[in-house]
Amino acid sequence: MLFFSLMLFFFRGRDLSAWGDVSKVFWRPVGVVALLHVPVLPQPAMAAIAAAWKVLLIASAVGLFTRFATAGAFVLGAYLIAIPESFGKIHHADAILVWAMAAFALSRSGDGWSLDALIRAARRPEDAANPPAARGEYTWPIRMMWLVMSIIFFNAGVSKLRHSGLAWVTSDVLATYFIHSNYGIGRPAGPPTSEWGLWFARHPALFRPMAGLSLLFELSLPLALFSRWARRIVVPGVFALQVGITLLMGPDFLRFAFCYLFWVPWASVGDRMRKAAETLRRHHFLYDGSCGICRKTVAVLSRLDLWKRIVFHDALNGWAEIHAAFPGLSQDDCLETMHVVTASGEVKTGFDAYRAISWSIPLFWPIAPLLYVPGVPLAGRRVYARVARNRHRAGCPVPERSAAP
C-alpha cells in the first residue's frame, strides 16, 4: 500500500508519454530494451499506457483486484521506466522500482490491508476472525528487496575499488566530486541542495573518513541479509550516505528512499503500537449475531481495527457475558439497534455508536470530524434507522433470544 502510494506520488506529474514524441536520433536502446527490440510507441499510445499504469498503481495502492493490478503495474511500469533509459543515459535509481514491482507482482500483497481483504471479510464474515497468519508468503518480497538493495550497494562499492582502488578513500576523489557538483551546469545531474560540499572538500580530515565510511557501508550491506545488528547499523548508514549525496552532490535518491520501507520491521512496529494501545481503554461493540449486515459490518470493522481497541460482542449468543459486564443494558434493545459502550462508559446507539468508534480506527480519522458537522448527525440517524428497520427484509432472520439471566 505504502510503496505503490509513494510510486503514485513520485510519478504524479511526470509525463512519461512525451518520450513517444522525441526525435529518434536520441534513441539508443540499452539492455533488455535492445534485446527484446522494445519499440517506442507513438505519444498517444504512450499516454494511454501511462494512464492505465496510474490506474493500476491506484488499484495496487488501495488493494483492489490486487493480483491483477500489481501484475499489470509491473508490466506497464517496466515498459514506461525502461523507455527513457534508452534516451541518452541510464538513471541508476530507476531499475530498483522495476524489481520491487516484479516482487509485488508475484506476491499475495492483497491479503493484508487492502480493499480486497475488506471485501472478502464482508463476503465471508466467519473467516474475518482469522486474519492471514505470518507465512513466508508474505515475507519473501521484503527479503527479495533486501537482496536487491544489498547487491546494488555491493556492486557500487566493488566498482569504486576496481576503478580507483583504495585511492578512492585516501586521495581527493570525493573532494573533486564535491567541487564539480557545485559547478551548476557543469554537472548535468543537477545542483546539490547546499554548498556544504565545498566546505567539506577543503577538509581532508573530514572527506576522507566520509569516503571510507561510504565504501564500508556499501560493501557491508549484504551482511544485513543475515544479521540483525548489521540491519541496525548498515542500513541507516547507506540511507545517510544517500541523503549526504543529495545534500552535497545533487542527485536525489527519492526512488531508493521508497525501498528503505522494506527494511522497517513493520511487524514489530505494529506489535508495539498495539501494546501501547492496550493501555488505552476499549470500546465494546454489541451487535445482533443473527443479522447478516451486522456480521459483515463487524468483519470489516475488525479488519480495520488495527490497534484492537474495539471488543465485539454478539448480543444474541453471548448475552450472559454482556449482561454480567453491563447489567444496565437490555438484550431487546441491543438486538434492535447496534450499541457501543465507550471507553468512558457512555452508551451510544446507531449512528452515534459509529461516530464514537470512528476515533479508534485510523482509516476513519479523516471523516470522523465530518460526522459532527451540523446536519450530518440528523441525516446519519435517519439513514441508520431506515437500514435497521429494513435489515430483516434484507435477509437477516428474526433473532431467537437466548435466555437472559
Place this chain on the structure above:
Amino acid sequence: MRGRRLAPVLILAGVAVLWVGVEIAAPAAIRNLHAGRGPVALQRRLEGRERHSAEHYVTVWLGRARPAAAVLTVAALLAAALTIPAARRSFHEAVHRATGGDSVPQPEPPPRPRRIAVAGLAVLFAGGSLVELAIDPPYRGEHWPFSQYRMYSETPRRSPLVGLRPFGVTAEDPPREILLDGRYIRPFDGSRLAASWNRFVQEPDRERLLQAGLADCLRRYELRRAGGAFEGPPLQAVRLYRLTWDVDDRASTRDAPRRELICEVRASNAPTPSR
C-alpha cells in the same frame, strides 16, 4: 538420489567446460577470425582488425571473460556444495541462527510454484548483477535493468571540467542566450541530454546527429512555450556549446566557463526532426 549425486558432477563439469572455452577455445576462435577464417559476420565483430593484432583481441577477451568466469565459478561451486545434504543442512542452520533462530517464529513457506517463481526472480537479479559486475561494461552502457553501479567510481581530473550544453537564442533585440534545461525541453533532463551530446560528437555523422538533436530541442521548446508550460520569448536559434571551466576549490569560476560553439540550428532552416 542418483540425481543428487550427479548434480555436483555436472556442475563441476560445466565449470571445466567454461574455463576451457574461456582460455582455449575462444582465443583460438579469435585468432582464426582475425586471420580471415570463419563466419564473415563474426569477423566483422573484430572492428579495426587491420590495425590491431590478434593478441590485442585475445587480451580484451580475457580481460572481460576471466572475471565473469570467476564469478560464475564461485556461484557454481556454492551451488555444487549445496547439493550435498550435510552442507545444505549446515547452511540452513547458519541462516536460521543468523536470522534469529528459535526466538523468532519461522513462517510457513509459500507453495512450491511460487517458491520457484520467487527463486527465479532472485537468481535472475543476483546472477545478472554479478555478471554485470564481472564484465564491467562501459558507464551508461550497462545491460539495463542490471548494472554494476559504476557512478562516482572513477578518479576524476579536478580541472578543467568540460560539458556540452544547448542554449536557445531568443528572437529579441538584442538576443539573449538561455540554457535549455529540463524546464524547457521536457521530457529531457540535463543529464540524459548531456549524455546524448557526448555520444553525437564521437559519431562519424556527428553533424547530422547534432543538427537533428538541436532541431528537436528547438521544436520541443516552442511546443511547450505555445502550450503554456512556461513563459518565455520565441527562439531564433539553438546552439550547442562546449563549456570549459577552470575549476578551483571554492567554485568561484562556476559562472565563467570558456565557450566554444559546436553546432547551431536556426529556426528558419531547422531540419525536420525524425520521429
